[in-house]
Amino acid sequence: MATRTAKGAETRLRIIRAAADLFHKQGVAATSPDQVSAASGTGKSQFYHYFGSKEGLVHEVLQTWLDAVRGGTYPADPAIDSWRDLEQWFRAHVKWQKRFQMTRGCPLGTIGNEVTADDELVRQDLTLIFEVMRNKLAAFFIREKAAGRLAARAREHELADFCLATVEGAMLMGRINRSSAVVEATIDEALIHLRSYIPAP
């Protein structure tokens, strides 16, 4: 159900924020409605009043991430304008992980890894979010190629896929090892590869 008053909207947002944090920290399956209520300082009735079910909450959390990605407020904004931006985008992920002492991975990847054959709705939400990211990343490569600053053999969308996959994998390995070394090594190699598409001057 949607919210009708400013107060309700605030409560709703508090729940979403608390849930997003818990999902990031411990995953969806390990997070109970009671935990979300406690963390957001609300009662359980609000939870079900606004989201109907746990799955509904996951959906709303993902909508919020989608809006952030679209609006450019995602912590690692994939709107890239230069090779420096691209490097910053990669590095932003490690920085983010380090803030949690390498105990967390990517908030979206964490949720994605819990998706099974029947969570079709959640899966589609995630697919959409990653598609938006993919297009934003690809847009940079497309612009660079048009400007003659990227080899013709470069496949822009595939490079975007490569960026996303390496970042997701690197964060996962970093979390398992509790070490940023793997993440940095992977990012370094990925950047070397991407730059190899820059034509010699």
Next chain:
Amino acid sequence: MATRTAKGAETRLRIIRAAADLFHKQGVAATSPDQVSAASGTGKSQFYHYFGSKEGLVHEVLQTWLDAVRGGTYPADPAIDSWRDLEQWFRAHVKWQKRFQMTRGCPLGTIGNEVTADDELVRQDLTLIFEVMRNKLAAFFIREKAAGRLAARAREHELADFCLATVEGAMLMGRINRSSAVVEATIDEALIHLRSYIPAP
């Protein structure tokens, strides 16, 4: 508790196999002891007789994976002897995923993504497994470099990290998108990068 008779060993193995499959399919948190018992055709008393707790079972499942990796029976054996082997190793992961219609990721990555700040034992098990894989992959790069078939600037262990991270990330994205395209694109780019370290003849 260890097993004392051949029959007991068999039951124990059936439980481990059923659990490994369920963990792969739906993760650890979503798998209950009852499900494992049902899937393995055993009673719950065996479960607790042999493993003591759910965490104990996870540990034993991971020990089994570790043995497989060490013994070379892991479905994507990281003991590489040639560039062709390396490509096969990458491709083996996609093939594996395709057998499950892209509804599953990497069995180890799936478990790894559920690890939180307090599952220290499980985390260390995984770290060890990936370290063994990493060393096996690095061994290939070290041999190649020694034979002059790999550029001196190549950092062997970092390349191994890069291989593992890209594969994990690719499988995760493949599972989210229910499509092997991302996985293949990522693997292609990763292989291009790795081969760029082969010196020109």
Next chain:
DNA sequence: GCCTTATTGTACCTGACAGTCCATAGTCGG
């Protein structure tokens, strides 16, 4: 202010989850 609708607190329900217990059946060394 009053009525309607939105928002909130709390008690409660049902079933599943992790785990225990114990009696019985099976196995094995001597």
Next chain:
DNA sequence: CCGACTATGGACTGTCAGGTACAATAAGGC
């Protein structure tokens, strides 16, 4: 072939998950 130990089935328990019911309170339109 027998006694001791191992393996097994399944009923049982306490706790918590996800979700409902309902009454009480607060907001806003008129």
